[in-house]
Amino acid sequence: MVENTPASEQKAEVVIPADDKKDFATAWEEYVQGLRDANKRLLVGLFEKTTPDVQGANVFVLHVPHKVSADMVEDERQDMMVFLRRRTGNMNLNMQVDIVQSAENDIVPYTNREKFESLVQKNPKLMDLKNALDLEIE
Numbered sequence: 001m002v003e004n005t006p007a008s009e010q011k012a013e014v015v016i017p018a019d020d021k022k023d024f025a026t027a028w029e030e031y032v033q034g035l036r037d038a039n040k041r042l043l044v045g046l047f048e049k050t051t052p053d054v055q056g057a058n059v060f061v062l063h064v065p066h067k068v069s070a071d072m073v074e075d076e077r078q079d080m081m082v083f084l085r086r087r088t089g090n091m092n093l094n095m096q097v098d099i100v101q102s103a104e105n106d107i108v109p110y111t112n113r114e115k116f117e118s119l120v121q122k123n124p125k126l127m128d129l130k131n132a133l134d135l136e137i138e
Helices: 017-038 041-049 067-088 112-122 127-131
Strands: 059-064 094-099
Touching: 017 041, 017 067, 041 067, 059 067, 067 094, 112 127
Parallel strands: 059 094
Antiparallel strands: none
């Protein structure tokens, strides 16, 4: 029995073929390699840490750690989208940039004492070393 529900109430799940995801991943790696060849180190570093999240047949989301990174991506958007659209053959491909806040990004140690305390949180044995050598943090 087929239900007669309006199209607005029907939910369609978009299934992305595995080949499309592979094509996109290959195109992404080629784009990052092109940036590496062009000596754009900041973008290469950002894109190596971030993998795009393919959310539909025509949309991928790039998660970045802060606004400066988002601005860098926006500056590169046109060249990136031209390359990815041509490489994947999907002229409707769009990108969304999402700024992801994390606890690590909120606190940046500036003084020597803050830097030392940050390092002690990562490795508590540094405090033992400091005490054993009778050092003072300025």
